Amino acid sequence: MSIQIKNLNKSFGDFHALHDINLNVPTGSLTALLGPSGCGKTTLLRIIAGLENADNGEIWLENQEVSQRHVRERKVGFMFQHYALFRHMNVADNIAFGLTVLPRSQRPSKDEIQHKVNELLKLVQLPHLAKSYPSQLSGGQRQRIALARALATQPKLLLLDEPFGALDAKVRKELRAWLRDIHHELNITSVLVTHDQEEALEMADEIVVMNHGKIEQIGSGAALYENPQSVFVTEFLGEVNVLQGEIFSGSLKIGDYQETRESASNQPQVRVYVRPHEWQISREPVDNAIGQAEIVSQHIWGATVRLAVASPHSEQPVQIVVSPHEQRVAQWQVGEKLWYKPTQTQVFRLPEMVEYVI
Numbered sequence: 001m002s003i004q005i006k007n008l009n010k011s012f013g014d015f016h017a018l019h020d021i022n023l024n025v026p027t028g029s030l031t032a033l034l035g036p037s038g039c040g041k042t043t044l045l046r047i048i049a050g051l052e053n054a055d056n057g058e059i060w061l062e063n064q065e066v067s068q069r070h071v072r073e074r075k076v077g078f079m080f081q082h083y084a085l086f087r088h089m090n091v092a093d094n095i096a097f098g099l100t101v102l103p104r105s106q107r108p109s110k111d112e113i114q115h116k117v118n119e120l121l122k123l124v125q126l127p128h129l130a131k132s133y134p135s136q137l138s139g140g141q142r143q144r145i146a147l148a149r150a151l152a153t154q155p156k157l158l159l160l161d162e163p164f165g166a167l168d169a170k171v172r173k174e175l176r177a178w179l180r181d182i183h184h185e186l187n188i189t190s191v192l193v194t195h196d197q198e199e200a201l202e203m204a205d206e207i208v209v210m211n212h213g214k215i216e217q218i219g220s221g222a223a224l225y226e227n228p229q230s231v232f233v234t235e236f237l238g239e240v241n242v243l244q245g246e247i248f249s250g251s252l253k254i255g256d257y258q259e260t261r262e263s264a265s266n267q268p269q270v271r272v273y274v275r276p277h278e279w280q281i282s283r284e285p286v287d288n289a290i291g292q293a294e295i296v297s298q299h300i301w302g303a304t305v306r307l308a309v310a311s312p313h314s315e316q317p318v319q320i321v322v323s324p325h326e327q328r329v330a331q332w333q334v335g336e337k338l339w340y341k342p343t344q345t346q347v348f349r350l351p352e353m354v355e356y357v358i
């Protein structure tokens with residue numbers, strides 16, 4: 001089921017929670033709404049579901065305008081972070097619940113419901129827990145059952161609001177991969193709300209980055225990471241170093257480093273963003289390097305080695321990530337100096353911080 005949202009606004013009293021939202025979600029895709037707390041993700045999800053009304057705008061589900069349609073008519077399944085399974089019902093009855101409350105004319109027979117529950121239990125890989133009660137399950141198992149319950153009525157659209165928010169990091173990671181597989185297996189359209197960029201990058205085909213009730217940018221994780229269109233997206237998606245530079249005579253300059261910026265007019269101060277892995281470093285002088293800088297700290301973190309170097313062009317030490325292999329060869333030590341040069345830059349103009357040149 002595709003989703004099309006046109007010129008949608010929502011206020012709570014004087015507070016404008018969603019500004020002019022326009023969004024297309026293609027059938028079969030997994031789309032993440034990503035943004036900081038309070039940016040309007042849940043409100044948008046609830047409006048798509050029909051749990052909340054927009055002030056104006058249109059919502060189309062599979063070529064039908066549904067703004068005035070009741071939640072029950074929208075054929076959506078939900079899964080929330082604190083999805084309350086019914087404590088007094090066992091797992092099988094919890095999963096069956098949505099089917100047992102259907103109007104008589106649509107309700108499957110007892111045998112059909114039993115069959116469906118068994119199928120869903122297999123899908124979520126917990127058939128042995130059919131007779132257990134929610135209190136006897138782990139957090140991850142509860143979320144799997146919650147998903148089975150959301151899928152029981154065969155929704156065409158699955159809406160997930162921070163579904164793994166309360167779980168520990170390892171379980172979250174496992175469930176992400178698992179949910180992504182199920183999404184593809186069922187060929188369903190899913191919209192996932194998350195404030196966790198790793199979760200969005202790992203799971204979603206397309207990410208909608210939101211900030212203060214507006215959509216900042218939409219794209220695949222790779223496109224957003226490689227080509228952010230605003231300061232907000234650059235800073236929100238992944239770690240980044242911020243350096244001061246200038247644009248002069250069609251060139252970006254940071255220290256001795258120069259890079260052509262053809263369309264640019266002169267700017268005495270620009271903010272230059274460089275990701276920690278987008279550096280070339282060397283003990284020998286490097287052509288067109290910013291300059292030399294001293295290593296002030298070194299940390300080994302998982303499979304990466306992280307160097308921090310003091311740069312006169314950055315308020316904070318510049319973070320540089322090198323692979324363990326590079327580190328084994330180079331044996332960088334705190335206190336020594338290296339030449340450093342960015343391999344990719346994003347530049348934004350100060351002080352208004354609108355996009356300058358990508």
Ligand SMILES: Nc1ncnc2c1ncn2[C@@H]1O[C@H](COP(=O)(O)OP(=O)(O)OP(=O)(O)O)[C@@H](O)[C@H]1O
Pocket residue numbers: 012015017035036037038039040041042043044195
């Ligand atoms: N029923 C309501 N009445 C008044 N204000 C509301 C209501 N629901 C949401 N808001 C406000 O709208 C803004 C957006 O809320 P929303 O829950 O959509 O944000 P979110 O991006 O999902 O945040 P979080 O990640 O913290 O859940 C917030 O400032 C919130 O306080």
